Structure formats: structure tokens, C-alpha cells
Amino acid sequence: MADDQDKDSKTEEPTERKLRRAREKGEVPSSREVGNVTAVLSLFAIAAFVMPGVSAPLAGVLRGVFETAGQFTVGEDVQGMRDIGGVTWGVMRGVGILLAPLLILMLLGAVAGVVLQGDIVMAIERIRPKPEKLSPLAGFKKIFSVPALVEFVKSMLKVLTVGTIGIWITYHGVRDIWQVQGLLPEMLTEFARRTASRMLLVVLVLLVAVAVADVLWKRFEYRRNQRMSLQEVKDEHKDTEGDPQIRVRRMQLRRERARQRIATAVPRATVVLTNPTHFAVALKYESGVDLAPVCVAKGADLLAARIRELAREAEVPIIENKPLARALHDVAEVDKQIPVQHWEAVAAIIGYVMDMQRNIKRPLPEGSSLREED
Known part of the structure; x- marks a missing residue:
């Protein structure tokens, strides 16, 4: 109740000094959705331009597995049979080596999203230990606060939407590909690339719309949280200009x-x-x-x-x-x-x-x- 009354009294727009001091403390309007968009853009670029070059090595790994599918055993290699655990590890290692640079590009895309917002602020205040941050009660209040609830609902909606789109695209792609006789590894990797590209394109459009709305909301919320009461404006004016009588x-x-x-x-x-x-x-x-x-x-x-x-x-x-x-x-x-x-x-x-x-x-x-x- 006291917090609501305090917010109601803050009706004045923040001064440049207030915004500058907030930035020095590391308080800047930042949207995670922009980072999500740039990360998905990186994935889309990977699927469109990089995956064609990776498809052949991936197909080679899969071909080796398919050609020896009847020669697996469990435990250790015996009489020409190969341990399925070792084969699985070899496949995972090969795929990991091929995909590691792609994951790095995705990480760089997420970092680019932060840079585009101009939000890189080195503020010691943000990492300085504070007793109130260690309070369990304050932690629970933050977890069950309205902003946290909004973020949770927003994340769940994104997961449900993206999951539904992914299942729908994958289902139709699998239905089409199983109609083809003599499935080859090359066809499987091409199917994976094409399905990923379609899915990423739809997800990208969705995330761009969400990011635009989120950026506008974050900036509005930031300005609202930085508002000042009339007394605070007067006090700041005295600090900067001095007392009028003086x-x-x-x-x-x-x-x-x-x-x-x-x-x-x-x-x-x-x-x-x-x-x-x-x-x-x-x-x-x-x-x-x-x-x-x-x-x-x-x-x-x-x-x-x-x-x-x-x-x-x-x-x-x-x-x-x-x-x-x-x-x-x-x-x-x-x-x-x-x-x-x-x-x-x-x-x-x-x-x-x-x-x-x-x-x-x-x-x-x-x-x-x-x-x-x-």
C-alpha cells in the first residue's frame, strides 16, 4: 500500500540528472526479446547459408551409422560387433564438432542484441553486495511480483506458440518424407535443414513483433519507474542551482x-x-x-x-x-x-x-x- 501511494505521488517526468544517475547505477531499459530476435536471426542465417556446407559431413556421419545398424552390441566390441555406446559417443562428438561454430555464432547474435540497445553499462553498483539482496523475504516478493508474473506468462505463451508451430511444421514435413521410398541420409539432412529454415522464419516473424512491443513497453516502464515527486524535483533543483533565497x-x-x-x-x-x-x-x-x-x-x-x-x-x-x-x-x-x-x-x-x-x-x-x- 505504501509503495502504491509512493508511486502515485511521483507524477513528474525524470530529469536528465535522475536518468544519468540511474544509468551510472546500471539501471537502463533493456529488452531480452531483442537478444532472442538476433539469436534466431543467427540461426536463420546458419540454416540458410551455413547448413548446406555442413549437410554433407553430417550425412556422412549418419551414413556410417545406418550402414552398420545391424552390427551393434551393448557393452564392448565382440566378433565384429560394435559397442552402441561407443558409436553413439562418436556420432555426438562428430556432430558437436560440426555444430560448435554455429552455436558460437548464435551466442554472438544474442550479444549483438544487447549491443544494439546500447545497454552495455559497467556499473559496480549492480554487483556490489547488499544485505537486502540476501533477504529471503525480498527474494520471494521479487519472484511473486507483478513484473515477474508478466515475464512468466509471456515466456509460457512464447513456448506454447513456438512449440505449436514447430510441431505443425515437423508433422507435415515428416508425413511428406515418409512417402518417399529408399530414404537416404542426404535426404534426411536436407529435410532437417528445410524444416529448420521454415520453423525459424515463422518464429522470427513472431519474435520481431514481440520484441517491438517489448522494447516500447520496457522504455515506458523505465520512464514510469524513474518518475519523481514534485518535492524530489524541487530538492534536485536546489542541489544543482542552489536554494533560491541563497x-x-x-x-x-x-x-x-x-x-x-x-x-x-x-x-x-x-x-x-x-x-x-x-x-x-x-x-x-x-x-x-x-x-x-x-x-x-x-x-x-x-x-x-x-x-x-x-x-x-x-x-x-x-x-x-x-x-x-x-x-x-x-x-x-x-x-x-x-x-x-x-x-x-x-x-x-x-x-x-x-x-x-x-x-x-x-x-x-x-x-x-x-x-x-x-
Whole structure:
């Protein structure tokens, strides 16, 4: 009951962080049916392309058994009679040697099914010993859970369906072949290959349909199991972004520090460039000391207004140059020299300011204007 209530409260889609952490734990949507399909595909390819080459050796093994069918004894070889146990072992060994590579191909097909789903995840969490995994009660709950029951019913339906198809195809094939007189080993192996191919084709179509449905269901079930409650989403947001109140407080502290810094930096500036209201950049240049103008403060909107206010109070010239002010605001760093591409334009403005302070009249650089009041 508690589990049902917990699931009902999880109404939010999982976040990328939740899915990533689940994958790190080895929890990924995986369908066994895809592996079954690729394994049967391997068998189908074997029956269609490999078995014709194996049929002759198999027929040779069977021919040897048929030709000496009346010469078997039980126990040991006596007076030309062969021990049936030894013959059986020889047949099984020969067939095993021929079919071993085919079984390996089938195993590789099953592995390919896992690879196609992108489900190869090396997660230590999955193999780490946990006390709850050793609990008999937890084991019984898992065995008799709804997912386990669904898997059992699905497996039984597949076995019954595939078994029925196999019996039907084999019955009709045997009925046809017994009508032929003088049955040869080659005919028997060809019959086995043809029957296996037909059976695998029908089973393959069935398993593909089951695999498609199972993949869709597994992915839906995985997303549903990874859902989060509204409180979990809020908690995760706090973990990643921080508490909203703390973030607001940090922003306030940053703005306060910026205001304190510009309060001491702007009065030392040589000139303040504006655009005229949105951006403001305070520059300092001392001949013989600075290699290039240095940005001592910059800001936008309210901070720009504060820079202009401080400049007026300290009688620092305010020059309006829209493109230059915006460009410097974007690229200049506080307490560092301005980028070299702006040296020439800024040098012309600073030269005008220095001449103005020496009462030398000269025109402002093109695109600039002197602001005496806001």
C-alpha cells in the first residue's frame, strides 16, 4: 500500500540528472526479446547459408551409422560387433564438432542484441553486495511480483506458440518424407535443414513483433519507474542551482561589492564612455605609467547610471560614443588593459580630455560627444 501511494505521488517526468544517475547505477531499459530476435536471426542465417556446407559431413556421419545398424552390441566390441555406446559417443562428438561454430555464432547474435540497445553499462553498483539482496523475504516478493508474473506468462505463451508451430511444421514435413521410398541420409539432412529454415522464419516473424512491443513497453516502464515527486524535483533543483533565497542573497552581495568597487574606482578614472544610458565604461590612463588605457569599472543599466553619477560627482569627463562604449563593455575586463584593437579610438578620446584639462581647444573625435548632465 505504501509503495502504491509512493508511486502515485511521483507524477513528474525524470530529469536528465535522475536518468544519468540511474544509468551510472546500471539501471537502463533493456529488452531480452531483442537478444532472442538476433539469436534466431543467427540461426536463420546458419540454416540458410551455413547448413548446406555442413549437410554433407553430417550425412556422412549418419551414413556410417545406418550402414552398420545391424552390427551393434551393448557393452564392448565382440566378433565384429560394435559397442552402441561407443558409436553413439562418436556420432555426438562428430556432430558437436560440426555444430560448435554455429552455436558460437548464435551466442554472438544474442550479444549483438544487447549491443544494439546500447545497454552495455559497467556499473559496480549492480554487483556490489547488499544485505537486502540476501533477504529471503525480498527474494520471494521479487519472484511473486507483478513484473515477474508478466515475464512468466509471456515466456509460457512464447513456448506454447513456438512449440505449436514447430510441431505443425515437423508433422507435415515428416508425413511428406515418409512417402518417399529408399530414404537416404542426404535426404534426411536436407529435410532437417528445410524444416529448420521454415520453423525459424515463422518464429522470427513472431519474435520481431514481440520484441517491438517489448522494447516500447520496457522504455515506458523505465520512464514510469524513474518518475519523481514534485518535492524530489524541487530538492534536485536546489542541489544543482542552489536554494533560491541563497542565490538572491549572493546576487545582492555581488552587486553590493560591485557598487563598493566602482565607488573607489570611478573617481580615479580619466574618462567615462557611455552609449549613453545602457552602458558605461570607466577608463584610466596615466602617461608614463600605463602602457595602455585600463578599464577600472564597467556596468549596464542601473550600474551604468551609478558610474555616471560618480563620474559627475568626481568631475570625471563623460564622453558619449555608442559603438565604442558597447564594444568595450562586451570585451574589456576590469583592472586590465583594454584590447589592442580599441587603442587608437580610445587614445583619440583621452587625448581630447587631456587637452581639455590644459584648456587647449580641439574638436572631439568623430562619433563622440561630451555629456555635461544626464
